[in-house]
Amino acid sequence: MAVGVVDQLEWYHFLIVGLDYVLKFVALGWVPQKRRPSSAMAWLLAIFLIPFIGILLFIMIGSPVVNRRRHKIQMQANALIRDMSSGEPDVPKGLEVTEEQLSMVQLNRELTAMPAVGGTLQKLYSDYAESIREIANAIDEAQHYVNVEIYIMAWDETTDPFFQALARATDRGVEVRLMYDHVGSMKYPESHLLGRKLDRLGIEWYAMLPLKPWRWKFRRPDLRNHRKLVIIDGERAFMGSQNMIDASYLNSGNLKLGRQWVDIMGEFTGPIVSIINSVFAVDWYTESGETLDLIDPSVHAEQLATAKKDTGAELMQLVPSGPGFTTEPNLRLFVSMAHHAKESLQIVSPYFIPEESLLEAVTTAAYRGVKVSLYVSEESDQMMVGHAQASYYEELMESGVEIYQYPAPAVLHTKCAIADGEVAVMGSSNMDMRSFGLNYEITLMTFEGAVMDSLQEIINAYREASLHLDLKEWKNRPWYKQYLDNVFRLTSALQ
Structure with a gap:
């Protein structure tokens, strides 16, 4: 047979x-x-x-093959930045750090070529609408140029002040360059009209990493530029976790539930602005082919001092990451923070799906007596991610990690961490596998000072508002939820 x-x-x-x-x-x-x-x-x-x-x-x-061109551009940019700042010390004169802090500065510089420089936090915004208004106010003061790079962008009632400020800037003769992520923005209302509106304003713009197979533009659809930054005249910069869209993300279901995103954006001055601008310049060149002038941060500091402007009140270091980097700088930074922590480690991440080394670093810190606290949303805005993240909670809590869930319907979208009150990071990067290998991210590392104090105040507010997760109750959740958690934990490794 x-x-x-x-x-x-x-x-x-x-x-x-x-x-x-x-x-x-x-x-x-x-x-x-x-x-x-x-x-x-x-x-x-x-x-x-x-x-x-x-x-x-x-x-x-x-396949990583599709990243080859961008990787080459990033390596060329790193070489240029490294050459420009080769004569500069790891820490500028007048700013002191401990040996452990210095080792982290040296790690980041080796991985990204970015030197540590002075910078000043003008304000850390935790009010969603206020940050957009303040960005608009800063644009109204622009005299030469405005550079914008934001993952999700939509012209709605909340963001209208931002776009109106850009319109006024172009009317004054200010050069405006703008980039948003193609896939990140395309699903929102009237996204197909945004480019036409920007054209009418005379704004030069690009949709980053466009998916246009009919024009023979093939690339990984999950390879995205997740950065959020705005630079005005090279003297003021905004960066953080917030996109340029209404806090409801213009979703009818979110509006019905009252669901809004909770974010932070920092406003900075001093030499750190030139570093943030260099990240924009590399991304702009990648999309447009246009080369923008880069300024050595030490030269920038001298110019600011001569003009009697802010030269930076505290030490800051920018850590860009993404497929253009083969060494995963953000992952290594987060792992290093966990290993260095002696007393406390506070992590805020809406999507916490740790790679093996980060999971071991965080749980090991808890096992050796470090007070580790993790802040996440009670309900994730992404079903698959929510289940994958939840699959780690039991292991984390068994090691001693305290988990706090920011109450639904809000979505805690802030990304930051503090170790021992000595090292702090904030920016666009989540602590998940996508952010380590697939997304272009930007993270700011600082030490004792205004940034850390402001972040601690915000984390304290999150703690007061959050629900503390109980290990015993968590283990007794329905079997089907545990099953889904484990299934989606497996899919999260596909990268």
Whole structure:
């Protein structure tokens, strides 16, 4: 009977089976290349269980080959920045750090070429609408140029002051450059009209990492630019976690629930602004091909001193990261913070899906007596991410990590961390696998000073508003939720 079945098979059946085995054999040696074992195993599982479709998905969203051009540009930019600041010390004169803080500065500089410089926090905004108004006010004071790079951008009632300020700036002859992420913004109302509106204002703009296969622009659809920054005249900069869209993200379901995003944006002056501007310049060149002038931060500091302007009240270091970097600078920074923590480690991340080294660093800190607290949303705005994140809670709490859930319907979108009251970070980067390998992110590291004090006040407010997660109650949650958590934990490794 078996022979009869074989006799009924056509030649192309054997071809398909043979091709499937060949693809799986090739995948065994191809997929693990420069990839974490967990990620490689997840991809191989998909390829082996879903013939042809699995390998097609890997080619589309799993292969690092599509990052080659941007990686080359980033390496060239790093070399330029490293050459410009090669004569500068790791820490500018007049600013002191401990040996442990210095080691973190040196780590970041080695990974990104970015030197530590002086900077001053003018204000850390935790009021969503206020930050947009203040950005608009700053744009109204612009005399030469405004550079904007924000992941999600939509022209709505809340963001109208921002766009009106840009319009007034162009009317004054101020040069405005603007970038937003193509995929990040495309799902929001009238996104297809945003470019036309910007054209009418005379603004030069680009949709970052565009997906336009009909124009032969192929790239990974999950490769996104997640940065949020605004620079005015090279003297003032805003950066943080907030996108340029209404706090409801213009979603009818969110409006019905009263769901709004909770974010922070910092306003900075001093030499740190030139560093933030250099990140914009690299991204602008990548999208437009136009080269913008970069200024050495030490020269910038001298110019500010000569003009009797702010030269920076505290030490700051910018840590850009993304597919253009092969060393995952943000992940190494977060892991280093956890390892250095001796008394306390506070983490705020809406999407906490740690890579193995970060999970071990955080739980090890808790095991050795460090008071570790993690702040997340009670309900995630993304179902798959919410389940994947929840799969880590039991392991974290068993190690001693205290988990606080910011109450629904709000979405806690702030990204920051403080270790021992000595090192603090804030910016656009979540602590999840996408942020470590797929998203272009920007993180600011600071030490004792105004930034840390302001972040601590905000974290204290989050703690007062949040629900403390109980390990015993968590273990007793319904079985189907635990099942979904574990399923989506596996899919989170596909990168």
